[in-house]
Amino acid sequence: MSFSAEQAAYQVQERLKAITRLVHEIEKERTRNEHTLNNITKTHDKITQEGKVSPYYQQKLKGLYTTAVSDAEQEEELIREALKKIYEIRNICNERRIQSRCAGNKETFRRGDLMNMLQSSAQTLPLWVSKPGEKVPPLCGAVPADSTYIAKTGDMVAALVKDAKEEENWILAEVLTFNPATNKYEVDDIDEEQKDRHTLSKRRVVPLPLMRANPETDPSALFPKGSVVMALYPQTTCFYKAVVNKLPQTATDDYEVLFEDQTYADGYAPPLNVAQCYVIAIKNKKGKSQLT
Template sequence: MSADTKIAELLTELHQLIKQTQEERSRSEHNLLNIQKTHERMQTENKTSPYYRTKLRGLYTTARADAEAECRQAVIIRVAYTDIPMPLALWTLEVSTDLICILRHALDKIAEIKSLLEERRIAAKMAGVNSDNDPPRKTMRRGVLMTLLQQSAMTLPLWIGKPGDSPPPLCGAMPANSDYVAKQGDKVAARVKAVDGDEQWILAEVVSYSHSTNKYEVDDIDEEGKERHTLSRRRIIPLPQWKANPETDPEALFSKDQLVLALYPQTTCFYRALIHTHPHRPQDDYSVLFEDTSYADGYSPPLNVAQRYVVACKENKKK
């Protein structure tokens, strides 16, 4: 089966999953609306009568039964009653929901589609490199490259684990395992020698890895197909493969004042920076302070950098 055919099939399946998501939301909406209205009436009357207690138990029992019948995957839903003087101030229900299963399945489909697209891009790139008959490829315009980097950061998948799961390596600030080898096409931070002889960290794409020499071949993302570097593993830092959710996995984020390497906005180079504030929502960026001697305190004003382009710094902080 060709990659195009497989992608078309996956897109069709994804469309059906999106329709199922809406159907599940609509199906449970009526019961959830009744629960909400009952809570509102209880708050208005500022009391919990036997009638309301019995009604709520029935509504929650129905919601639980519906969910358990649809899926085995459990999540914890805590329903807190505020400003109501009652013994059941906090209800904790272990509820299974088909919606979560559908969303997880949809995320798997999206990841598979992205993987196929990346494989096709790499194959086309390698075919262009190995072909002597094709005309020289034009360098990508700067604005187009910056837009693609921004889109890559926005579409980085969010890690959604099962209850009790810990964030995996390469989720947010979680480092790669010591034996991890980046795959062809993966984006990395690479330490290379600049034209003036100084060393700098650049955004690069993995071309290959040699297990015999323990070295990578990488392309400078800003000069794709023109400038290639052969680097040892210690000069490579894999970029995150998932965004960390600050609401569920705060331990997978860099902490305030932690020294990092961050991609300077509108460039393809990583520079040392301090974390000013970390993301508060999954879609938020880090706010970082780049080292900059042109400022009195040695740091730039806060600048936003996506989770995709913030990695642990292997160097010591300047004194």
Template sequence: MPKGGKHVGKIASKGTSSLSIPGPPSSKPPDVTPSVASVLDELKSVIKQTQEEKEVGEQTLTGINKTHEKVKNEPRVSLYFKQKLQNQYVNALQAAKRELVLLEQCLKKVDEVKVEIGEVQARAAPPSTRNIDDYRSKMHSGLGTMRRGMLMTVLQQYAVEQQVWKGKPGESPPPLCGCVPADEKYRCKPADQVAARVRTEDGEEQWILAEVFSYNSHNHRYCVDDIDEEGHNEQRRYHVSKRRIVPLPRFKADPLTNPEALFRHRQLVLALYPQTTCFYRAIIDSPPKEVAGEYSVLFEDTSYPEGYSPALDVPQRYVLPMRETKKK
């Protein structure tokens, strides 16, 4: 990683372990939105079902133990007790599977609450820092050192507000969901944010965060604008070929329901270096564990003995498939 780049209730599971799931509050706080309250009500309902299923499972396990007590001193287990034990074990296994499904639903609802709260907080931010257009207007109003900080806030809010893909059971994540690449014929639209490999003013090739201005279908080249205008009187515009563009994902992947749509441990990626608008080669240290979580990545950096920087967190939105390009 170059140092001088362009931009500086408690529910017990079967067995001895237990899982603690926080229940919803007894009364709705005044700042809880209707959408959050709705998810909390659903969570309360699922927790109740889980508790009921847990009790059914415990009763079945008690029955199994009693049956074993009855036959432990018998020289030979009768066909009746064999069949009874078999049915009890089948029922216990089915109850455990149902409880597991309900526990997974509980965890999913907790993640939904986190996402909803994050979106509410993002929408509550001052309007002047909520989108790129407002940021640009501030850029030209003489705010000086506030420029980069405002842009970083906007980019982080985009990551927080990114939609989470919710598919039907068994449905595969679509292109541009998490790590799933775009279709070969996919065409980025104007105003889409992308990673673009451009030649900077000092002649260096670099992956930057850019916004699509237009696409020429005759020569298959994009016209893109550098997202970061700091230090320049005019916006920097580049013309690049399609193979030098990597679109940002449209959806976040849910690690609980679609872990296959996340980059794997040690996988090579392009990742946005924190507090900059440049992408660099990196490897995945660990993928997010929950929908509101971030990737932990190691950036390539020859100044470290291992060849990689310490682990840094990067949102799903800004971790992309690695694309090698030939230098002109």
């Protein structure tokens, strides 16, 4: 979908209005929920005082708990709807950015700004919160893409490229196009200092997660401790081999990883934090990249 600047602004404003309305509805629902929960607490207090659960209180608690569950489900739906609007705004802005770039208006970031942008992008990546029994989709946390998946224009990927010395390295890149006839991607190095464009076979491109996994609801969608992964080294745009040392405990936490570094006695540098979206399954290749 393409948007003119005016259309994009209108679409964003409409969603902002919807978010404002939803926030007010969520607050009303939360207030109603609190009232029900207070009644449940008071009823339990009375039962404790009387030392028994009479048929009256059994029916009353049953009704209160039914109401509380219904209220919670309604609040959940409102929150999910608000999050959906936020993600739609994110997609609209990204679409406009891609359109602008395709029109020849290439973005230019200073190094510090680029690092801040990458961090912000990781923090605002959509969070998958599954419902009971719901399966975690591909490209959520540690769940890989399907073998037939094709990354879309504007998606971030890890790309295996050769430098001037013919050494191979995994870099952070952005997808420009995919040619199904040749099974090759055209990607841009995200590093403004390089500004290199690469044409790569599909096996040399690994899509990054499109959603964060919630450790509290979907711990299975995270890499287990001790997993060998590729992780984006902090303040760089290159991926290196690392071992997961500590998992995220909440939806806003990073992984703690140990990067390979032969200058240390045990072969690993001190632990560093890396966001979920920059930690992916490792790919074996000739001439492994190592920190030096």
